[in-house]
Amino acid sequence: MNTLSEAPVVKGWCPGLYAPMQAADGWLVRVRPEFGRLTAAQALCLAQEAEQHGKGHITLTNRANLQLRGFSHEQALAFPARMQAAGLGLPDPAQEKRLALQITPLAGLDPICADDTLLCARLLKAGLLERDSLSGLPDKFGFAVEGGGICPVGALKADILLQTDRGAWRVACGAARSLPLTGPQAVQLALQLAEAFVMQNEAQRPMRNPHCGARLFAACGQGFAESADHPSAVTPPVLVGQILPTLYGMGVPLGSLTVAMLRACAHSAASGDGWLYLTPWHSIVLAGQKTQPLLHRFVTDLADPRLRVFACEGVKGCAQASVDVPALALQLAADIPVTTAVHVAGCSKGCAHPAAADVSIVAGLQSYALVRNGTAGDEPTCHESSFDAVRARVRAWAAEKTPKEG
Incomplete structure (x- = not known):
């Protein structure tokens, strides 16, 4: 059981279709839908998988992937074949592993x-599939x-990014562009x-x-511009409520x-264009809708503070946590204004x-480390011994950040 004095175990990898991961609540399996998009039929298939073989818990990750929890080892190993049949996986594990590719969720x-x-994304996907050397x-x-628009350039995070720039494209890698x-x-x-x-x-x-970006550009013999530090990501959009006519987003608290939520979302998608557009910011967008779908447990109000709290699985799903992290995060949501984002972690990895x-x-279990304007792995600003403290x-810091009226 993790305490604040213990360093977390860093595995250095994430679960994949052919690489299930053992967690405190069973085996974790993951699908990586092409460009973060699922058909209604695929969503229903995943709901069935989670219900029949897992514990009914599905996580929307910060890479717009879906994780299903609580599988037995036998079912985790059988999972890839069923996903291939559903169009949610490739038969070649090496190719599947290389497709860690995100795209602006509203492209198209x-x-x-x-x-x-979308054309650039398809060309990049084809190139990743062709190059066996990239399995390294x-x-x-x-x-x-990143094609910009409502989802601005800089909102996605990756090691190599294609970013639109006034009718052209630039490639960003580390601090080089x-x-x-x-x-x-x-x-x-x-x-x-x-x-x-x-x-x-x-x-x-x-x-x-x-x-390292500059070294890679130099190795390729390509010109580039370099900033002093890694380019700061812009604040990601909150894709909730009506985004455009017939385009609506639904927030997924804590992802x-x-x-039941995934099934309801699939049925609503079927009444529109038939697709679920997953975002890396804990929301699902539906297109072709006449009105805002009102589905149980989803968030449709931009001001809902649950959109600005983040939490891992906590002690229920991770051996490195010692408390119910999601419950603490949801309690804190009631205290924060819309201008504040709060992350509660079960260990300093901050997954x-x-x-x-x-x-x-x-x-x-015994205390809480708080970091102001930083990550869970940064040096704590202070420690508190109780959750009330x-x-x-958090309320005091949020009040300092909130502009005064008048």
Whole structure:
């Protein structure tokens, strides 16, 4: 059982379709829908999987993947074949592993998102599938294609990103950014940078070591611009409520879905364009809807503070946690204004929200470590011995951050 004095065990990898992970509540399995998109039929299939073989708990991750919890080892090993049949996995484990690819969730739906965003994503996917050499990339190494619009450039996090820029594309890798390119040129450069990462045997991913980006560009013989630090991600959009006519988002508190929630969402999607658009910001977008779907346990109010709290599974699902982390996070939600984001973690790894938050809290049995404007792994700003004291501290910090009226 983890305490604040114990260093968490860092596994260095995430579960994948062919790499289930053992957790405190059984085996964890994951699907990575193409571009974060599920058909209604696929969503119903996953709901059935979670109900029949797991514990009915589905997590929407910060990479727009879906994790199903509580599988037996036997069922976790049988899971990939069923997902292939549903169109949610590839037969080649090495190819499946390489497709850590995100895309602007509203590409093809948002009229001000770059028209060729989906094309670039498809070209990049094809390149990742073709290059066996990229199987040497670390498990967490990821790519993203950002077409801008309602979801601004910089909202996604990845090691190599294609980002639209005034009609052209640039490739960002760590703190380095390419010159303007066409979409196909940007795709080829992204693949070259990934191959250079493998060949150079870099110790850390660009997300962890921003300065390796410059070395990778130099290895590819490509010009680039470099900032002093890793480019700060912009504040991600809150895709909840009406986004555009016929386009509606539903918030998923803490990214936690029940079987009933996923089924209800699938049925609503079937009455629209038939797709569920998953976002890395704990929401699901439905298109072709006449009105806002009103589904139990989803959030449709932009002001709902549950949209701005983050939490891991806690003691129920992770051996490194010692308390019910989600319950603490939801209690804190009542105390925070819409301008404040709070992350509660069961250990300093901060799996649920690797980025900085206004307040990050590492919860242990005996005390709580609080970090202001940082991550769960940063040096604590202070410690509190009771949750009541934590709540008081969070309220005070939030009040300092909130602009005064008049």
